[in-house]
Amino acid sequence: MPEDIDRNKEPMAMSFDVTSLTPNSGKYTSIPDTKYNVRETFGLDVDWEVPGFTDDHPNVPEIDKTYQFDHDTTMAILAGFGHNRRVMVQGYHGTGKSTHIEQVAARLNWPCVRINLDSHVSRVDLVGKDVITLQEGKQITKWQEGLLPWAIQNPVALVFDEYDAGRPDVMFVIQRVLESEGRLTLLDQNMIIRPHPAFRLFSTTNTIGLGDTTGLYHGTQAINQGQMDRWNIVVTLNYLSHIDEMNIMFAKFPEMTDDEGKDNIDKMVRLADLTREGFINGDLSTLMSPRSVITWIENTMIFNNREVAFQLSFLNKCDETERPIIAEYYQRCFDIELPESAIRKQAIAAE
Numbered sequence: 001m002p003e004d005i006d007r008n009k010e011p012m013a014m015s016f017d018v019t020s021l022t023p024n025s026g027k028y029t030s031i032p033d034t035k036y037n038v039r040e041t042f043g044l045d046v047d048w049e050v051p052g053f054t055d056d057h058p059n060v061p062e063i064d065k066t067y068q069f070d071h072d073t074t075m076a077i078l079a080g081f082g083h084n085r086r087v088m089v090q091g092y093h094g095t096g097k098s099t100h101i102e103q104v105a106a107r108l109n110w111p112c113v114r115i116n117l118d119s120h121v122s123r124v125d126l127v128g129k130d131v132i133t134l135q136e137g138k139q140i141t142k143w144q145e146g147l148l149p150w151a152i153q154n155p156v157a158l159v160f161d162e163y164d165a166g167r168p169d170v171m172f173v174i175q176r177v178l179e180s181e182g183r184l185t186l187l188d189q190n191m192i193i194r195p196h197p198a199f200r201l202f203s204t205t206n207t208i209g210l211g212d213t214t215g216l217y218h219g220t221q222a223i224n225q226g227q228m229d230r231w232n233i234v235v236t237l238n239y240l241s242h243i244d245e246m247n248i249m250f251a252k253f254p255e256m257t258d259d260e261g262k263d264n265i266d267k268m269v270r271l272a273d274l275t276r277e278g279f280i281n282g283d284l285s286t287l288m289s290p291r292s293v294i295t296w297i298e299n300t301m302i303f304n305n306r307e308v309a310f311q312l313s314f315l316n317k318c319d320e321t322e323r324p325i326i327a328e329y330y331q332r333c334f335d336i337e338l339p340e341s342a343i344r345k346q347a348i349a350a351e
């Protein structure tokens with residue numbers, strides 16, 4: 001019904017002009033009170049200034065100093081913060097979708113809350129429920145607000161993580177919010193919640209809303225087209241380039257910057273790349289994210305043995321039928337055969 005949509009239409013607070021707003025005054029007590037220079041803050045080659053907060057806050061994610069900001073993804077997320085755009089970040093797992101949003105929020109001191117729709121989040125968790133409590137010896141029913149109404153009323157960047165894995169009842173609620181310009185109607189409560197001007201909405205997905213056309217992501221659903229339309233910006237994040245990923249490792253492990261360390265990291269990242277190609281081609285069901293490489297390096301230092309560390313941090317997580325493929329990648333990168341015991345169970349099964 002077009003009338004319905006029009007009636008609900010109300011422009012959302014657009015970009016902040018911090019020069020004309022007085023912080024901590026008026027109706028909203030927590031609006032952005034400063035601007036961050038994008039070149040200085042994120043190392044991107046653009047002359048943008050983005051609103052943010054001066055003060056830290058418990059819900060602001062912790063800064064990862066070694067974080068490498070991808071240009072396009074970061075620009076999209078910054079447009080989300082600065083101009084109140086709803087941004088969806090799409091890409092394979094482990095590409096840095098969730099952490100990109102968190103790390104941008106961390107630099108802007110913008111509180112950020114992540115809800116993983118992949119878990120068993122239900123409509124009730126999201127919206128709220130009646131709970132029975134005792135008050136002066138009497139049983140009373142009290143409305144307990146869910147995460148969504150709370151977030152909408154606060155200066156919070158809400159991230160719906162694994163958006164394409166959301167349960168239908170949850171997606172129904174989210175669709176209502178998206179269609180009503182961010183307002184949430186709580187029918188049982190007879191209440192309409194309006195978004196705080198610094199409320200922001202982001203999502204991450206593995207698929208682009210068309211369902212799983214590749215067979216790589218079980219449990220994902222097609223996203224209703226009308227709902228996809230409500231996302232103003234959709235950006236795709238691919239794996240980091242080889243050199244960028246190596247640079248993350250050097251930043252995290254400065255002791256690895258000698259020739260031997262560099263050679264090692266080069267090969268480790270190459271192996272991770274091979275597992276990603278294998279995953280995309282359907283040969284592997286597990287891949288090494290940058291996080292896996294970091295853990296592998298850490299474990300190598302603990303055990304002082306790269307191969308043992310590889311087994312402990314990655315190989316043992318992989319399906320046994322796929323271990324020979326990984327052993328072959330390993331051989332290609334390091335010219336070393338992994339011990340038979342690490343892949344043996346499968347070898348016996350294959351006989």
Ligand SMILES: Nc1ncnc2c1ncn2[C@@H]1O[C@H](COP(=O)(O)OP(=O)(O)O)[C@@H](O)[C@H]1O
Pocket residue numbers: 066067068069070091092093094095096097098099100204240248289290291
């Ligand atoms: N650009 C990056 N700079 C530093 N670390 C990164 C980067 N991208 C990913 N990582 C690391 O890789 C891991 C996976 O990232 P994550 O955001 O959870 O991926 P996704 O949400 O796409 O599955 C995290 O531990 C993160 O620290």
Ligand SMILES: [Mg+2]
Pocket residue numbers: 097098099161162204
């Ligand atoms: Mg994620």
